[in-house]
Structures are given as C-alpha cells and as structure tokens.
Amino acid sequence: MGRHSCCFKQKLRKGLWSPEEDEKLLNYITRHGHGCWSSVPKLAGLQRCGKSCRLRWINYLRPDLKRGAFSQDEESLIIELHAALGNRWSQIATRLPGRTDNEIKNFWNSCLKKKLRRKGIDPTTHKPLVTTNELHQTLNVIDQKLTSSEVVKSTGSINNNTHDHQSMVVSNQSGPWWFPAATTTTTTTNQNAAFCFSSSNTTPTVSDQIVSLISSMSTSSSPTPMTSNFNPAAPNNWELQQLNYCNTVPSQTNSIYSAFFGNNHYTEASQIMNTNNNNNNNPVLDHHQDMKSWASEILHYTEQNQTSETCLETEVKPDIAKYYWRSASSSSSPNQEAATLLHDADVEVYGKNLQKLNSMVFDQSL
DNA sequence: AAATGCGCCAACCGCAATGGA
C-alpha cells in the first residue's frame, strides 16, 4: 500500500515534461509499445517513474488524441453521460473518442459546472437548483425577517425643506422608509442607516424589501430596534444625528453615493440632487427601478411556470435568466440572507460597494 | 508598472482494483 515503490528512487524528475523527454518516450513506445510501464523509463532513458510515463502517454502523446475545444455535441454528451454515470470520468471518456478522462474532468470542473449553475441546474443532481416552492419559502423567510425587530418599518413623508432632503436624495417621494436595525446602542455604528432607500408610495413589495436590505449594511448579531415611527419632518434625536451626519460631510456623502452606486454610473451626488425633482431622469431611481423590475420579473416568472429547469434559459430574457435563487439557510444576518438571493456575480459587485461604503462611513465616524 | 486575483489544465497523489507468484 501507499506510495508507489518507484517514487522512492532518487533523481526522478517531476513536473512538466520537456520536449526532449516527450521525444524519448514517443520514440520508445512507437518502436516497442509500452509493455510494463515500470520498465519503460529505464528502457527509454528517462528519469521518470513509470506512472508518470503512462500518464504522459495517455493524456498527451497518444497519436489518436483529439486536440482543441470541445464541440457542442461533445459538451451535450458529457452532460448527458454525467447525469447517468456521475464522476466516472474514464467511463465517460470511452464514449468520446480522442478525449481523455483527465481532459473531460478538467472541462467539467472549470466550465460545465458553472454553465449548468447559470442555467439554474444543480451540476451534481442535474435537477433545478431551487423549486418554486422553495422560492416561496425563502421569500417567506425574508418577509419574516423584515417584519421582525431586525428591520423596522417607518412611515412618513419626506419634506424637501428639511435637512433630510440633502441626505436622503434617493427619492423625493413620500412613503415608507426602511432602516436596518442598530448594531449597538452607539450612534456611530449606524450612520449607514441614513442611506437607506425609500420605497414607493405603496406598501413595499418583497423586491423593494430585498433592495432595502441589501442597501443597508448592518450585520448585527444581536440586533436592537432602531426606531418605530420615523417622520422626516420631525426626526427623533437618533434620526437627527444620522441626518446631521450626512449634512455635515457633503463631500463624503458624494463619495459614499458614488461608492455605492459605482463610479461608472453615479459619480456625483450633486447630479442626483439636480435631477432629484425629475423622476424621469433620476439615475438612482432608474437603478432602483432596474432592481425592482428584475426581481418582480423573477417572481412573476416563477409564479407562472411550474417547471423552471429549461424555461429559465430559453423563455426569459437573458439578463433575467442569469439570476437564480437559492434558499437562505444559516446566514447570520438579514443582509446576508437577502444577498444569497442574488446571483453570485451581482452580489459580489454589491458586496464590494457596500464594503467600501461601510469602511468610509466608519472611518468618518471614528 | 507592479501587485494581486483568478481560471485553466497538466501533473501529482493516494487509494482501490487487479493479477501473478
């Protein structure tokens, strides 16, 4: 058992094969066949173990190997065979002439797995990642989180003639606002609360709430309710502190906005301010609307379609299809749970921006 | 321009299976 005996021998080369070594091995096997692999290196004049020679021959030097990218037919066949055989790469390889088990395995791990996930298919089971029922369960969990003490709904109208105008320029519409819970009793750790989105005039939808959660940055492990009746026209002391904070550091506010929304699209808070009174030309509102629209399209789609496996790929427009849903399980914060509902790549983008924003806010408050 | 991150893939490693003595 254990390590092959040849590996104990001294002076055996490892790592990438040189062209000279390839030539020696190729010449030897072409003339004599491989025979007993353990004797090949000695007879071929190579400082390698037999195992290494065998692998090099099978995966690279064999004359019947097919080179180049996998065709669409090959790709489909691999997926089909994997569904039937699992990770039995050598068996799969016997059905693809000219392809090695190693090659197929690498192709699977680096490419096909991701492709399937993007289509909403679990690459291990070859079944949809999340069923419609699981999706609804997940949304219920979020609903519960949002109505718990961790996130407090406040209602009130935004007044343009108070200082909230400058800090909460995301929308000038009146309506409910959503705040993340306080992480501690100190105010400085909740500066970020002042940057919440506002929702629409009506009761927020689940997608509104998700957007709100992701836009907040609290990662509380022992959340404390912040406030219950926020009225921008008459904020309480805590709220006043948040608002004053924004207003006393306007340049920082600019940076924070651009950090959150991305420099490419939302560079200046002043731009937002200037267009704030015109909802048809407000980049932040547009962005918010984008988020809402894809979330609602997914909801609509999953409600209309009981089978989601192939439809996600073919029937829904591509930029929606790339999103898939996973059940929120043991995440420690509502933000994380909300974040798991987004596609990985998008979460990453938002995560980075939120991290930047977080550090800026905390740096400023220290 | 340098540092860092990331994906790809050749090759390695350990274990199981096989077969001969």
Place this chain on the structure above:
DNA sequence: GTCCATTGCGGTTGGCGCATT
C-alpha cells in the same frame, strides 16, 4: 489465501498566463 508489484481512477494541487486593481 496472502502478499506485493503494477495498473487504473478520481480528487487535488501547483504553476502559468491573462485580467483586474
């Protein structure tokens, strides 16, 4: 039946090159 050398297989690693910061 047992031992041991060899072969086969699948998971994992490490290094290279490209992209991003």
